[in-house]
Amino acid sequence: MNNDMTDQSQPITILAAEDDPDDRVLVEEAFQESGQDNSLYFVQDGIELLQYLRKQGSYMIPATAPRPDLILLDLNMPRMDGRDALAEIKADPVLRCIPVVVLTNSNAQADILRTYDLGGAGFIIKPETFEGMVEVAKGLNQYWFEVVELTSGEFIKKVKHNNTAHSFLG
Amino acid sequence: MRKNVKPVIFLMADDDPDDRLLIKEAFQESLVSNSIYFVEDGVELLDYLRCQDKFSNPKDAPTPDLILLDLNMPRKDGREALAEIKSDPSLRYIPVVVLTTSKAEEDIMRSYDIGAASYITKPVTFDGLVEAIRGLGQYWVQIVRLPVMGKTNE
Numbered sequence: 001m002n003n004d005m006t007d008q009s010q011p012i013t014i015l016a017a018e019d020d021p022d023d024r025v026l027v028e029e030a031f032q033e034s035g036q037d038n039s040l041y042f043v044q045d046g047i048e049l050l051q052y053l054r055k056q057g058s059y060m061i062p063a064t065a066p067r068p069d070l071i072l073l074d075l076n077m078p079r080m081d082g083r084d085a086l087a088e089i090k091a092d093p094v095l096r097c098i099p100v101v102v103l104t105n106s107n108a109q110a111d112i113l114r115t116y117d118l119g120g121a122g123f124i125i126k127p128e129t130f131e132g133m134v135e136v137a138k139g140l141n142q143y144w145f146e147v148v149e150l151t152s153g154e155f156i157k158k159v160k161h162n163n164t165a166h167s168f169l170g
Numbered sequence: 171m172r173k174n175v176k177p178v179i180f181l182m183a184d185d186d187p188d189d190r191l192l193i194k195e196a197f198q199e200s201l202v203s204n205s206i207y208f209v210e211d212g213v214e215l216l217d218y219l220r221c222q223d224k225f226s227n228p229k230d231a232p233t234p235d236l237i238l239l240d241l242n243m244p245r246k247d248g249r250e251a252l253a254e255i256k257s258d259p260s261l262r263y264i265p266v267v268v269l270t271t272s273k274a275e276e277d278i279m280r281s282y283d284i285g286a287a288s289y290i291t292k293p294v295t296f297d298g299l300v301e302a303i304r305g306l307g308q309y310w311v312q313i314v315r316l317p318v319m320g321k322t323n324e
Contacts, residue, residue: 097282101314113317116263119256121287122314139313147305148288151279 012145013039015068016103017049017085019077023126027072027103030133036141041068046080049073050088053095068098070144073120075104075111083114090119097151101140176318178311180206181234182269183215183251185243189292192299193238193269200304204311207234212246215239216254219261234264235316239286241270241277249280256285263317267306 014031018024024042031038043049051057052065059065071089075082082102089095101122102115115123127133144150180197184190190208197206209215215237218225225231237255241248248268255261265287270277273291281289290306293299310316 093283097279099282099288107315109318112315113263116265116317117259119285121265122309123316124314136313139308143305143309143313144288147290147302147309149273149278149291150289151282152275 011037011039012070012141013041013066013068014070014072014140015041015043015049015052016072016074017043017046017077017082018072018074018103019044020074023074026130026133027137030130030137031141033130033134034137034141036137036145038141039066041065045077046082046085046088049085050080053089053098069150070140071098071100072103072140073100075102075106075115083111083118086115086118086120099144099150103136178204178235178307178316179232180204180236180238181209181215181218182206182238182240183209183212183243183248184238184240184269185210186240189240192296193303196296196299196303199300200307204307205232207231211243212248212251212254215251216246219255219264236310237264237266238269239266241268241272241281249284252281252286253284265310265316267310269302 016024016027018027028040028042031040041052043052049071052059053068055062055065073082073086082104086100086102089098089100096119099121100119101124102111102120103124103126104111105126107125112123124136127136182190182193184193194206194208197204207218209218214225217223218231219233221228221231239248239252248270252266252268255264255266262285266285268277268281268286268289269292270290271292278289290302293302
């Protein structure tokens with residue numbers, strides 16, 4: 001009945017930064033259960049997240065590290081935590097067009113406020129149950145890939161080509 | 171999934187009276203428990219957020235939890251207003267969702283680039299608009315947590 005909402009039919013790539021292996025499994029299974037055709041990729045901390053996005057280190061082959069449409073970000077991670085990673089992504093002209101949604105155990109007001117202050121596009125407290133996580137996965141898919149318009153990597157590449165030193169999109 | 175404790179206050183900036191009416195009706199269809207306030211351009215939007223001029227009484231202009239922003243408006247357009255909100259330390263924590271008729275990739279990219287939390291193309295039908303507002307409400311009211319701060323109108 002409404003073509004406006006359903007015309008984004010490209011495969012949906014989500015990149016999740018999460019240091020806890022159990023939580024990675026939970027997120028992966030919840031997205032599988034949500035019934036959407038997601039390509040879900042994982043990194044384990046903020047350092048890996050930035051390396052993935054900048055195609056550095058073990059993420060140099062584009063096929064194994066495609067540009068995500070959406071980033072899910074845990075806050076408490078070793079090496080570089082989610083707060084620092086979010087600040088770095090939002091300060092990078094090539095990366096900051098990718099929406100970042102925080103998914104965390106924290107329910108501290110300071111974390112919520114800081115997430116939005118730094119440019120986060122949502123703050124979700126990790127549900128305690130699998131069913132809850134499936135609901136979140138469904139809600140994320142519905143909002144970000146049916147209601148919202150996202151930027152295409154190719155377009156950003158065209159526009160930013162001349163004024164950025166490092167290349168996210170090759 | 172925990173709901174935000176207090177009802178979410180939306181503020182919409184749109185210069186077209188027909189669009190404002192449609193949005194209001196779409197809200198009534200889908201988000202009855204939340205309130206929506208309207209301003210007509212970017213100048214009014216910033217006045218509202220800074221409690222200036224005709225918005226100096228906080229009761230008439232409660233701090234919004236989320237801003238819905240049209241791009242093409244007279245006086246100060248959505249792009250300028252967005253840039254101004256996102257460079258103001260006391261306002262930039264408020265998520266701004268662009269809601270516009272434009273489907274231009276350049277508008278989409280530029281909106282995210284200057285700090286929009288999302289970009290929604292206005293559906294052409296009323297049913298489509300109700301669906302979009304329902305989806306918007308589901309995400310921002312039911313799924314995510316928003317900061318609890320600012321002045322309240324309670």
